[in-house]
Amino acid sequence: MDISLSSAVVILLLVMDPVGNVPLFVSLLRNVPPERRLRIIVRECLIAYAVLLLFVFFGPAILRLLGLSDVSLNIAGGVILFIIALRLIFTHPRGIFGDAFHTGEPFIVPLAIPSIAGPTAIATVVLMVARAPERVWEWAGALTISAVATLLLLLFADRIAKLVGARGLAALERLMGLLLTAIAVEMLLKGIQSFVRQL
Numbered sequence: 001m002d003i004s005l006s007s008a009v010v011i012l013l014l015v016m017d018p019v020g021n022v023p024l025f026v027s028l029l030r031n032v033p034p035e036r037r038l039r040i041i042v043r044e045c046l047i048a049y050a051v052l053l054l055f056v057f058f059g060p061a062i063l064r065l066l067g068l069s070d071v072s073l074n075i076a077g078g079v080i081l082f083i084i085a086l087r088l089i090f091t092h093p094r095g096i097f098g099d100a101f102h103t104g105e106p107f108i109v110p111l112a113i114p115s116i117a118g119p120t121a122i123a124t125v126v127l128m129v130a131r132a133p134e135r136v137w138e139w140a141g142a143l144t145i146s147a148v149a150t151l152l153l154l155l156f157a158d159r160i161a162k163l164v165g166a167r168g169l170a171a172l173e174r175l176m177g178l179l180l181t182a183i184a185v186e187m188l189l190k191g192i193q194s195f196v197r198q199l
Contacts, residue, residue: 008128008142009149014180015081015121016048016146018153020088020173023166024115025157028106040105041154047108048116049147052125056140059126060133070130071198074191077127081184084120088177116150127187 003011029037055062063073128139153160161169 003128003132005138005142008139009145011124011183012121012142012146013149014176014183015084015118015124016116016150017088017173017176018116018150019169019176021111021115021154022157022160023169025111025154026161028111029157032105036105038155040111041157042151044106044108044111045116045147045151045154047112048121048150049143051113051117052121052143052147053140055122055125056129056136056143059129063126063130070127071191071194073123073127073130074187074194077123078184078186078188078191080120080123081180081187084118085177085180085184088180089174 025041029040032040125139125143128142129136132139164172
């Protein structure tokens with residue numbers, strides 16, 4: 001299954017989950033002054049983007065170092081995406097991180113990592129590059145577009161939360177989870193198909 005640039009952008013947006021991160025960002029930055037809040041969002045998004053970009057360019061080298069094949073990465077990536085999709089569909093009232101990070105100004109954890117640049121996003125970019133390394137600049141472009149879209153959504157996190165409401169955000173997050181489930185199943189089937197052909 002060849003992935004187009006637009007499909008890559010959509011997949012990356014799903015795994016970076018800016019809509020699902022809106023309540024978390026609003027909650028963690030509630031006590032931060034508005035002018036400082038915007039700087040924090042920009043900083044955290046840039047850190048997440050840098051981490052993912054690092055894996056775009058050095059992901060295949062890491063795979064070779066660990067001796068991992070595309071087949072195993074397809075299956076593992078599908079399993080991880082499926083678990084994340086289930087977590088999006090069946091959300092916990094206290095969120096992913098509970099109340100552990102609700103004090104002080106957040107730095108890197110949990111906003112940049114793992115909220116935006118989490119294991120799923122990292123696995124996704126590595127998988128994309130591993131399957132088509134000659135398109136590395138295209139994947140970097142898809143990541144850049146996704147990162148900019150994520151930044152814009154999170155900059156308006158307060159307004160989005162007020163406009164849509166808690167139920168609206170929950171519905172959007174579940175919809176994204178359903179889409180991610182379909183992508184995860186496709187990745188799993190692709191990995192299983194490749195494994196069966198190698199037998």
